[in-house]
Amino acid sequence: MKEFELINRYFKGRGITRRDVDLGIGDDCALVSVPENYQLAITTDTLVSGVHFFEDIPPRALGHRVLAVNLSDLAAMGAEPTWISLALTLPSVDLDWLEAFTEGLHEIAEYYNVQIIGGDTTQGPLSITVSAKGIVPRGKALTRAGAKAGDWIFVTGPLGDAGLAIEARKRGIAITPDNRHEVEKRFFYPTPRVAAGQVLRGLATSAIDISDGLVADLGHILRKSQVNAVVQVEKVPMSAALKNTLVEGERWPFVLNYGDDYELLFTVSDANKGALENKLKQYGVEAKCIGQIQAGNGQLDLTLKGQKFTLPKGGYEHFSD
Amino acid sequence: MKEFELINRYFKGRGITRRDVDLGIGDDCALVSVPENYQLAITTDTLVSGVHFFEDIPPRALGHRVLAVNLSDLAAMGAEPTWISLALTLPSVDLDWLEAFTEGLHEIAEYYNVQIIGGDTTQGPLSITVSAKGIVPRGKALTRAGAKAGDWIFVTGPLGDAGLAIEARKRGIAITPDNRHEVEKRFFYPTPRVAAGQVLRGLATSAIDISDGLVADLGHILRKSQVNAVVQVEKVPMSAALKNTLVEGERWPFVLNYGDDYELLFTVSDANKGALENKLKQYGVEAKCIGQIQAGNGQLDLTLKGQKFTLPKGGYEHFSD
Numbered sequence: 001m002k003e004f005e006l007i008n009r010y011f012k013g014r015g016i017t018r019r020d021v022d023l024g025i026g027d028d029c030a031l032v033s034v035p036e037n038y039q040l041a042i043t044t045d046t047l048v049s050g051v052h053f054f055e056d057i058p059p060r061a062l063g064h065r066v067l068a069v070n071l072s073d074l075a076a077m078g079a080e081p082t083w084i085s086l087a088l089t090l091p092s093v094d095l096d097w098l099e100a101f102t103e104g105l106h107e108i109a110e111y112y113n114v115q116i117i118g119g120d121t122t123q124g125p126l127s128i129t130v131s132a133k134g135i136v137p138r139g140k141a142l143t144r145a146g147a148k149a150g151d152w153i154f155v156t157g158p159l160g161d162a163g164l165a166i167e168a169r170k171r172g173i174a175i176t177p178d179n180r181h182e183v184e185k186r187f188f189y190p191t192p193r194v195a196a197g198q199v200l201r202g203l204a205t206s207a208i209d210i211s212d213g214l215v216a217d218l219g220h221i222l223r224k225s226q227v228n229a230v231v232q233v234e235k236v237p238m239s240a241a242l243k244n245t246l247v248e249g250e251r252w253p254f255v256l257n258y259g260d261d262y263e264l265l266f267t268v269s270d271a272n273k274g275a276l277e278n279k280l281k282q283y284g285v286e287a288k289c290i291g292q293i294q295a296g297n298g299q300l301d302l303t304l305k306g307q308k309f310t311l312p313k314g315g316y317e318h319f320s321d
Numbered sequence: 322m323k324e325f326e327l328i329n330r331y332f333k334g335r336g337i338t339r340r341d342v343d344l345g346i347g348d349d350c351a352l353v354s355v356p357e358n359y360q361l362a363i364t365t366d367t368l369v370s371g372v373h374f375f376e377d378i379p380p381r382a383l384g385h386r387v388l389a390v391n392l393s394d395l396a397a398m399g400a401e402p403t404w405i406s407l408a409l410t411l412p413s414v415d416l417d418w419l420e421a422f423t424e425g426l427h428e429i430a431e432y433y434n435v436q437i438i439g440g441d442t443t444q445g446p447l448s449i450t451v452s453a454k455g456i457v458p459r460g461k462a463l464t465r466a467g468a469k470a471g472d473w474i475f476v477t478g479p480l481g482d483a484g485l486a487i488e489a490r491k492r493g494i495a496i497t498p499d500n501r502h503e504v505e506k507r508f509f510y511p512t513p514r515v516a517a518g519q520v521l522r523g524l525a526t527s528a529i530d531i532s533d534g535l536v537a538d539l540g541h542i543l544r545k546s547q548v549n550a551v552v553q554v555e556k557v558p559m560s561a562a563l564k565n566t567l568v569e570g571e572r573w574p575f576v577l578n579y580g581d582d583y584e585l586l587f588t589v590s591d592a593n594k595g596a597l598e599n600k601l602k603q604y605g606v607e608a609k610c611i612g613q614i615q616a617g618n619g620q621l622d623l624t625l626k627g628q629k630f631t632l633p634k635g636g637y638e639h640f641s642d
Binding site: 022023026027028029030031032033034036039040041042043044045046047048049050051052073074076077079083085086087089117118119120122123124125127129131133134136138141143144145207208209224 | 348349350352354360366368370373394397440443448450455
């Protein structure tokens with residue numbers, strides 16, 4: 001199957017059509033319109049077979065995941081996702097694989113009202129790069145740089161499930177079929193917190209998505225904002241599946257260090273905390289307060305039930321950058 | 322070397338800084354501003370080792386080439402290049418390779434006033450995806466769809482050199498060192514016709530860049546525009562290096578079919594032909610008239626000195642899509 005046949009079959013005329021796309025797939029470039037008084041947000045993520053996903057990942061999950069991880073970056077800026085470009089490198093043309101992959105991709109794209117406007121298909125070792133674009137009202141984007149001493153630290157959902165899914169496979173951790181199913185769903189079909197990101201605009205002082213783990217990603221906020229933080233680890237949300245599978249001492253590396261969960265981590269001033277909590281409730285977004293920002297220059301302290309907590313060395317590492 | 326060290330060393334603070342980049346490398350997304358009354362043009366190209374380039378390509382050439390092929394797509398729309406995202410997948414971190422690669426990349430980016438605003442670096446088989454963005458005054462973009470019967474067909478430069486460079490290596494075609502140097506320069510360091518593309522705005526009726534070969538790419542214009550064309554093959558420009566190396570009968574597959582030269586192919590109405598030729602001269606852009614558009618539905622006829630010309634079967638094929 002030639003490139004243009006493949007594009008016609010799996011991409012052209014499929015998925016949603018946005019009114020701000022002036023020219024979609026099929027010319028040298030796509031042409032789109034950014035509304036006045038908006039900024040354009042752009043993010044790019046590559047997933048490589050064997051590095052970012054197991055080679056036997058269900059192709060529908062891969063189609064979902066590659067878009068989800070990019071939409072998560074847009075969510076962390078408070079942007080509204082609009083368009084994506086897809087660079088798909090395939091070892092060979094497997095029609096069943098492509099059908100399932102594009103089904104997963106189109107499904108999440110439609111859910112978030114995102115149009116695939118172009119890309120490239122090439123022959124080579126399996127690898128997928130998505131460049132996702134979104135729009136955000138001028139000056140309203142959330143960055144990593146705005147956290148201030150006294151701000152509260154929130155996270156939008158349970159952490160550690162994706163890591164548990166990976167390690168259960170890699171290391172044969174004992175896990176019931178039901179719990180395995182729950183955590184694999186989090187890894188295969190992560191939910192980018194797109195609505196939450198937009199709710200946070202104008203209220204949160206900083207935000208990031210948790211792709212590298214809570215400790216690493218909060219560290220990015222602390223360094224960019226030039227502040228310290230204290231996190232009460234017992235407040236970090238975790239799923240029933242994770243609690244059922246691991247005893248307390250085993251949980252922390254997953255919950256604090258693993259990443260791949262794509263929840264949002266954000267900070268809000270004490271003055272805006274109530275307003276934000278009300279707004280989150282109104283939009284059906286759950287978020288838990290896990291700690292507080294302090295004056296400083298980038299240090300993170302963890303506590304467990306009031307005592308200083310030190311992560312065990314040699315924890316797990318999330319899938320490679 | 323960790324991802325963030327690599328980004329700090331080779332990308333952050335290097336290259337040009339554009340005033341329309343509100344937030345560059347280092348957050349979840351980049352933020353940029355598109356001026357009012359402009360459309361955003363977006364294109365994506367992937368180069369895979371062993372498929373789109375020889376594994377021993379000089380890394381500086383690769384850095385140049387991966388940006389050039391994307392800028393060429395922007396040129397074909399008449400867009401002004403602005404920003405790129407770079408997804409770089411490397412088998413290992415080779416500092417000398419990275420230094421040379423990024424030197425080639427930054428050099429061409431600076432020349433065309435393009436800022437690298439983000440991307441991703443991952444571990445895996447060598448592959449590079451660039452998503453390039455540009456801006457074009459609203460409604461002024463050149464597409465493949467506007468050619469009309471009676472329009473003249475132009476090409477901006479000699480064709481076949483990149484193909485000759487590849488085949489000389491693959492098949493050991495006899496070629497002098499000087500001629501080899503000339504054609505390899507065209508393959509390693511293609512010149513995207515960015516200025517030409519902008520000159521064509523408002524005058525050309527359609528445009529495309531020649532990546533798949535003259536016959537294939539003109540075919541895209543003919544199908545999108547629903548017209549026929551006649552091309553006088555003896556008028557298609559070719560370099561002295563190619564003429565010196567190949568006898569006449571051997572040249573046509575390279576000149577007409579090979580691609581990878583990244584010249585622009587465009588059409589202009591008879592009424593605007595003179596004005597366009599003057600404007601091209603004024604901006605120092607060379608372009609040769611090679612044929613004419615006719616009424617029809619997508620057919621291309623070639624002539625050689627007034628006689629119908631048929632390409633020999635089983636010609637070369639440009640590097641894979």
